[in-house]
Amino acid sequence: MSGSTRPKEIPLLRPAQTASTNRLLKERVADFPRGAVCYTDHQTAGRGRLGRSWETPPGTALALSVLWYPEGDVSMLPLVCGWGATRAIEEVAGLSAYIKWPNDSICNNRKVCGILCESGTHNGRLYVVAGVGVNLTQTEEDFARADLPYAGSILSLTGKRVSADEMAEVLLTHLQEGYARWQAGDMAGLLEEIKTRCITLGRPVQVLATEPFTGMAVDLDATGRLVVEREDGSRVAVNAGEVSVRGLYGYT
Numbered sequence: 062m063s064g065s066t067r068p069k070e071i072p073l074l075r076p077a078q079t080a081s082t083n084r085l086l087k088e089r090v091a092d093f094p095r096g097a098v099c100y101t102d103h104q105t106a107g108r109g110r111l112g113r114s115w116e117t118p119p120g121t122a123l124a125l126s127v128l129w130y131p132e133g134d135v136s137m138l139p140l141v142c143g144w145g146a147t148r149a150i151e152e153v154a155g156l157s158a159y160i161k162w163p164n165d166s167i168c169n170n171r172k173v174c175g176i177l178c179e180s181g182t183h184n185g186r187l188y189v190v191a192g193v194g195v196n197l198t199q200t201e202e203d204f205a206r207a208d209l210p211y212a213g214s215i216l217s218l219t220g221k222r223v224s225a226d227e228m229a230e231v232l233l234t235h236l237q238e239g240y241a242r243w244q245a246g247d248m249a250g251l252l253e254e255i256k257t258r259c260i261t262l263g264r265p266v267q268v269l270a271t272e273p274f275t276g277m278a279v280d281l282d283a284t285g286r287l288v289v290e291r292e293d294g295s296r297v298a299v300n301a302g303e304v305s306v307r308g309l310y311g312y313t
């Protein structure tokens with residue numbers, strides 16, 4: 062990882078294969094200091110949110126997780142990671158990358174990256190394992206076989222082959238920069254940049270809450286919640302969960 066800003070004493074695990082990089086760091090949280098990183102290009106049981114799975118054929122995608130002990134409201138972290146992931150994808154792939162609130166990175170209307178932040182406590186301190194999956198070399202056939210018609214990889218979108226090591230180095234740099242800015246109190250500045258990258262804003266959305274509703278996504282508030290304006294003009298701030306965006310992933 063030459064050129065990385067990761068301090069030398071921070072462990073970097075690079076297993077040839079593991080079930081889930083998030084799971085590995087969580088299970089061994091007592092063994093590692095803050096900032097520890099684990100990544101692989103062969104994750105066999107990748108996890109998404111809400112018990113969903115993250116599907117990647119061996120050798121085709123980066124799965125990277127970082128262990129942090131943040132101060133403050135950790136609900137911001139998926140957006141902070143999305144800021145870093147979209148910048149890293151742009152730098153490596155030369156594609157414009159957008160954030161679909163709260164946790165997808167989108168290029169050419171395809172999901173290229175997903176983020177899963179999981180928290181727990183160790184020695185009475187809150188930790189978060191931030192996991193980022195980036196599709197690198199899957200083909201359209203791979204996605205069709207996995208029944209993922211709205212997924213894309215850097216190869217399928219650009220024809221460019223990027224290795225997991227190359228992507229990990231650039232991704233880590235941007236993740237660490239975003240994390241440092243957030244922890245230093247610059248969430249307002251980050252949010253302004255996130256808004257310019259947020260493909261959800263300005264579009265009709267369906268919020269899949271206990272009582273689903275539709276509206277226009279108009280803003281992100283100071284805590285990163287999605288502000289949705291209903292037809293009657295009332296505004297609701299959504300803090301998590303599923304939001305379908307018209308024009309994306311087949312939602313019409």
Ligand code: BT5
Nearest residue numbers: 081083107108109110113115116124175176192193194212
């Ligand atoms: C996510 O969940 O998008 C979070 C994915 C996080 C993966 C990383 S890899 C490193 C770390 N270790 C882990 O075990 N996980 C993290 P969610 O928003 O729930 O989206 C999951 C949905 O995305 C699935 O139900 C599929 O529809 C779709 N999907 C699955 N695999 C995909 C892929 N490779 N590319 C695009 N979409 C995919």
